[in-house]
Amino acid sequence: MKIRPESFRFHEYVLFATVTLVTLILCICIGSVNIPVKETIRVIWRAISGLSMAESKAVPILLSVRLPRVLCVGLVGASLSLCGGAMQGLLKNPLADGSTLGVSSGAALGAVVAIAFGLTIPAFPFAGTMTMAMLFAFVSLTVILALAYRLDASLATHTIILIGITYSMFVSSIMTLVITFAGEKVKHITFWMMGSLQGSSYANALVLLSALLLFGGVILRHSRELNAFAIGEDNARAIGVNVKRVRLIVLICVSALIGVCVSIGGTIGFIGLVTPHMVRMIVGPNHRRLLPATMMGGATFLMLADLVARVLLNPLELPIGVVTSFIGSIMFISIFYSSRKVK
Amino acid sequence: MKQLKQLKQLKHAGIPAILMALIMLLTAISGCSKANDGAATTIKSKTAVTVTDMTGRKIILDGPAARVVALTPSDCEILYAIGAGGTIVGRGEYCDYPAEVMNVPSVQSGANTNIEQIIALKPQILLMSTMAQTDEQVAALEKAGIKVVVSDAQDVAGVYTAIELIGTLMGRQQEAAALTESMKNTFKTLSAKVKGDGTKTVYFEVSPLQYELWTAGSGTFMNEIAGMLKLSNIFGDVSAWGKITEEQVIERDPDYIVTIAMYFGEGPKPEEEILSRTGWKNITAVKNGDILNLQNNELSRPGPRLADGANMLYEFVYGETGN
Numbered sequence: 334m335k336i337r338p339e340s341f342r343f344h345e346y347v348l349f350a351t352v353t354l355v356t357l358i359l360c361i362c363i364g365s366v367n368i369p370v371k372e373t374i375r376v377i378w379r380a381i382s383g384l385s386m387a388e389s390k391a392v393p394i395l396l397s398v399r400l401p402r403v404l405c406v407g408l409v410g411a412s413l414s415l416c417g418g419a420m421q422g423l424l425k426n427p428l429a430d431g432s433t434l435g436v437s438s439g440a441a442l443g444a445v446v447a448i449a450f451g452l453t454i455p456a457f458p459f460a461g462t463m464t465m466a467m468l469f470a471f472v473s474l475t476v477i478l479a480l481a482y483r484l485d486a487s488l489a490t491h492t493i494i495l496i497g498i499t500y501s502m503f504v505s506s507i508m509t510l511v512i513t514f515a516g517e518k519v520k521h522i523t524f525w526m527m528g529s530l531q532g533s534s535y536a537n538a539l540v541l542l543s544a545l546l547l548f549g550g551v552i553l554r555h556s557r558e559l560n561a562f563a564i565g566e567d568n569a570r571a572i573g574v575n576v577k578r579v580r581l582i583v584l585i586c587v588s589a590l591i592g593v594c595v596s597i598g599g600t601i602g603f604i605g606l607v608t609p610h611m612v613r614m615i616v617g618p619n620h621r622r623l624l625p626a627t628m629m630g631g632a633t634f635l636m637l638a639d640l641v642a643r644v645l646l647n648p649l650e651l652p653i654g655v656v657t658s659f660i661g662s663i664m665f666i667s668i669f670y671s672s673r674k675v676k
Numbered sequence: 677m678k679q680l681k682q683l684k685q686l687k688h689a690g691i692p693a694i695l696m697a698l699i700m701l702l703t704a705i706s707g708c709s710k711a712n713d714g715a716a717t718t719i720k721s722k723t724a725v726t727v728t729d730m731t732g733r734k735i736i737l738d739g740p741a742a743r744v745v746a747l748t749p750s751d752c753e754i755l756y757a758i759g760a761g762g763t764i765v766g767r768g769e770y771c772d773y774p775a776e777v778m779n780v781p782s783v784q785s786g787a788n789t790n791i792e793q794i795i796a797l798k799p800q801i802l803l804m805s806t807m808a809q810t811d812e813q814v815a816a817l818e819k820a821g822i823k824v825v826v827s828d829a830q831d832v833a834g835v836y837t838a839i840e841l842i843g844t845l846m847g848r849q850q851e852a853a854a855l856t857e858s859m860k861n862t863f864k865t866l867s868a869k870v871k872g873d874g875t876k877t878v879y880f881e882v883s884p885l886q887y888e889l890w891t892a893g894s895g896t897f898m899n900e901i902a903g904m905l906k907l908s909n910i911f912g913d914v915s916a917w918g919k920i921t922e923e924q925v926i927e928r929d930p931d932y933i934v935t936i937a938m939y940f941g942e943g944p945k946p947e948e949e950i951l952s953r954t955g956w957k958n959i960t961a962v963k964n965g966d967i968l969n970l971q972n973n974e975l976s977r978p979g980p981r982l983a984d985g986a987n988m989l990y991e992f993v994y995g996e997t998g999n
Contacts, residue, residue, distance in 0.1 A: 364921075393957065
């Protein structure tokens with residue numbers, strides 16, 4: 334039997350980080366408008382070193398449009414994948430993810446309610462939708478888990494997914510109702526629901542980064558407890574894990590992260606579900622290795638998907654969800670089948 | 677115990693159902709009270725009217741129509757413009773111009789077209805565009821004795837056809853001809869006055885950045901009117917409507933920006949919002965503040981107001997009154 338060290342070794346960190354970084358650079362260099370690599374490097378270098386630049390179109394395209402967007406996409410990908418990985422471990426459920434459990438739809442409902450009723454915090458234009466999205470994500474997760482526990486204390490895969498999907502449908506019906514009664518703001522909401530990473534700013538990226546550092550950090554610190562959960566809740570209790578407390582902490586962090594991502598980028602399906610599985614094939618199931626790898630894998634995956642969305646039909650742009658679902662489902666099924674065969 | 681639980685669940689399920697029923701009842705009542713009596717309009721003549729609608733279907737009426745349900749906003753506008761606004765007994769929910777039309781009972785339109793609502797209004801004809809109606813829906817309406825007339829203008833010439841068609845239906849051929857004539861004159865005067873050499877570019881923003889950028893490409897009314905005014909659409913290579921990348925707008929650097937984004941009275945106005953976008957500062961239109969916000973669908977509806985829209989665009993670009 335091959336024994337892996339529990340956490341990442343240094344060179345593995347370097348390897349994963351390099352892949353992510355290379356993808357990041359690739360996504361900055363390629364875009365809807367063709368800018369020579371030399372020019373790209375020059376602009377970015379001058380921006381970093383604070384030198385003045387000649388006015389050319391490449392400057393705003395790179396610095397105000399492409400770079401913040403790629404950063405936001407990468408951070409959203411990392412956050413959603415981390416959430417998926419953490420939930421799959423916590424619930425011992427390979428199908429757990431923000432979208433299958435209805436947490437993303439819950440967060441979306443929160444944001445829609447905030448837009449429809451004009452809930453804003455004056456100084457921070459996006460804080461209203463974000464807070465509501467986070468709150469609704471947490472409430473959704475609590476409701477779904479509470480319902481599932483009452484039906485089936487072992488939280489079997491099918492029970493929780495069934496409840497999650499039912500909940501998603503319930504939430505989307507409420508969302509439609511809100512939209513029907515919201516009148517002239519309808520346009521606002523319907524467009525918002527599609528989710529958009531267009532117009533991402535450095536401020537968005539900063540919010541995402543802080544959320545990831547804070548909540549993601551807490552989740553990562555509970556990797557070992559998640560390992561225990563992945564074997565079984567009783568097992569976790571037996572080896573001295575404070576089951577209730579850890580579960581609550583992880584759920585709060587997951588909802589907060591999903592809430593932030595949804596309020597900035599809309600609901601992006603599939604990524605939280607697929608990435609942890611793909612990464613698990615590479616690094617194994619230990620959460621101390623899996624979670625950091627999942628974050629980097631998710632960032633890479635979503636950045637590449639966004640790249641395809643941006644350049645495939647130039648000058649048109651595809652919705653990113655189309656690309657993630659298309660590539661994601663094919664990859665997922667092929668991984669699923671090949672892993673089954675090995676067994 | 678279990679039964680009690682089930683009973684409880686049933687009770688809870690009941691509340692939303694009752695609420696829904698109440699809502700439905702309320703809407704029904706309000707709908708009834710609003711219904712006005714459009715039948716009062718006098719019928720001009722009793723001669724049979726035969727028209728061919730824009731899908732090539734032949735429609736025969738005993739006389740000019742006196743009760744009309746119009747689902748498309750542009751058809752409502754045409755009806756009012758030829759002085760037949762009083763015949764409208766029902767309007768599609770998005771018909772909002774002229775203001776009087778808001779007093780007419782509204783019905784669902786598009787994919788949600790509700791045949792029962794339309795039949796209840798007892799129109800002689802139903803005016804609509806082909807966009808979302810299925811053959812089954814049309815057949816059901818014909819069965820109820822309602823003639824379905826399709827007006828589906830794809831370009832300015834199509835608008836003239838639609839006006840002529842509706843004019844014939846309503847027995848108002850002269851008014852229709854006059855309307856078409858005035859539109860044609862407007863466009864003719866404008867194109868004659870235009871001094872541009874076709875090098876100035878325009879970008880039409882249909883949906884603003886925060887809801888994803890959508891533009892109007894070739895085959896749209898905006899594109900056609902821009903062509904009349906010798907403006908070239910920077911997204912002429914996009915067919916119809918499309919979601920475009922922000923990078924391309926900056927790259928193609930339009931001289932003018934026309935946005936049709938709605939303003940809800942809060943936050944920055946559409947033109948201010950465009951001016952404040954980071955990365956857009958060097959776009960010629962943004963630098964010069966040449967951004968026009970058309971709030972009322974002047975250039976997006978195949979109706980008589982296309983002429984107004986063209987005038988507004990001319991005034992905006994060339995800085996003088998058009999007509």
